[in-house]
Amino acid sequence: MGLREALRRTSRRLGASLGLISGPLDDETAEELTDALILADVGPGPAEELVEKLRERRLSAEKPGDPAVELARIIAARLPAQPPDYAGPAPEIHLLIGVNGSGKTTTAAKLAKRAREAGRRVLLAACDTFRAAAVEQLELWSRRVGVPLIRHAEGGDAAAVLFDALEAARSRDVDLVIADTAGRLHAKRRLMDELAKLGRVVGKALGHEHPFRSGLVLDAANGQNSLQQARAFLEIGLADEVILTKLDGSAKGGVVLAVGAQTGLPVTWIGTGEGPDDLEPFQPQRFAAALVGANPDKL
Numbered sequence: 001m002g003l004r005e006a007l008r009r010t011s012r013r014l015g016a017s018l019g020l021i022s023g024p025l026d027d028e029t030a031e032e033l034t035d036a037l038i039l040a041d042v043g044p045g046p047a048e049e050l051v052e053k054l055r056e057r058r059l060s061a062e063k064p065g066d067p068a069v070e071l072a073r074i075i076a077a078r079l080p081a082q083p084p085d086y087a088g089p090a091p092e093i094h095l096l097i098g099v100n101g102s103g104k105t106t107t108a109a110k111l112a113k114r115a116r117e118a119g120r121r122v123l124l125a126a127c128d129t130f131r132a133a134a135v136e137q138l139e140l141w142s143r144r145v146g147v148p149l150i151r152h153a154e155g156g157d158a159a160a161v162l163f164d165a166l167e168a169a170r171s172r173d174v175d176l177v178i179a180d181t182a183g184r185l186h187a188k189r190r191l192m193d194e195l196a197k198l199g200r201v202v203g204k205a206l207g208h209e210h211p212f213r214s215g216l217v218l219d220a221a222n223g224q225n226s227l228q229q230a231r232a233f234l235e236i237g238l239a240d241e242v243i244l245t246k247l248d249g250s251a252k253g254g255v256v257l258a259v260g261a262q263t264g265l266p267v268t269w270i271g272t273g274e275g276p277d278d279l280e281p282f283q284p285q286r287f288a289a290a291l292v293g294a295n296p297d298k299l
């Protein structure tokens with residue numbers, strides 16, 4: 001599904017409020033727009049700040065422009081900047097972390113397909129060893145997207161799978177390893193230990209300076225609750241970025257702003273459906289335009 005379509009339910013709601021604005025922003029319209037932003041899960045604080053900025057802009061402008069375009073510009077400017085492309089040694093290592101059901105396995109497959117199609121040598125690692133079904137699900141995906149998989153028998157050790165995947169990556173000249181991990185919500189301490197163990201495995205297999213990136217996968221359909229659910233992951237401070245799934249069909253696309261405001265982490269990818277191609281790199285301007293239903297060429 002395309003981005004605009006995925007965000008249709010959010011943009012429709014915001015568009016209805018924005019459509020009422022012609023000149024300066026009066027109190028009633030401001031309040032309505034704030035409510036619409038809160039319903040879209042932008043969060044009350046950021047919602048008020050956005051509307052205040054829009055109000056100022058419209059007061060100071062000689063001839064106020066399209067309110068949707070103005071709001072989109074304000075939103076885009078608030079989104080954390082994108083991280084630079086990976087420039088470290090091969091292989092690049094991308095761990096996907098997050099609670100069960102957030103979309104880690106699906107996203108691993110989507111990312112793998114995209115990278116393969118871009119001409120990269122990719123390997124998937126089935127580090128969610130907790131349930132047999134999880135490994136099988138990734139195995140199906142690996143065949144579907146044509147990317148090899150490293151797996152162990154059920155119940156194995158996630159760190160051992162990662163180690164094997166990294167060894168295989170080295171011997172096969174792989175340049176990207178994508179590791180799917182388990183999303184069990186156990187004690188923060190355990191979670192931290194497990195993720196730290198994966199980090200040590202990278203050091204052991206590839207050298208201690210070798211970087212890796214942890215993408216926290218969040219379900220946008222749960223809006224701000226997804227941030228709450230992933231609190232343990234956020235508190236241990238091992239997430240480098242956020243990948244937001246299930247924006248399709250959600251009326252809570254505004255959660256992107258809440259994620260930025262509450263975590264300070266960049267959103268790097270967005271999931272827009274269940275199919276292998278339903279993944280887009282996050283582009284703040286394009287996203288902001290689609291969120292409020294503005295013409296992206298006018299931003």
Ligand SMILES: Nc1nc2c(ncn2[C@@H]2O[C@H](COP(=O)(O)OP(=O)(O)O)[C@@H](O)[C@H]2O)c(=O)[nH]1
Pocket residue numbers: 098099100101102103104105106107183217245246247248249270271272273274278
């Ligand atoms: N609509 C929609 N569904 C998604 C998206 N990403 C994942 N899903 C679905 O969410 C469910 C859980 O995904 P899964 O990858 O198994 O989550 P995991 O437990 O974190 O590995 C599956 O039914 C996926 O098809 C998305 O971007 N949009």
Ligand SMILES: [Mg+2]
Pocket residue numbers: 104105106128134180
């Ligand atoms: Mg999974």
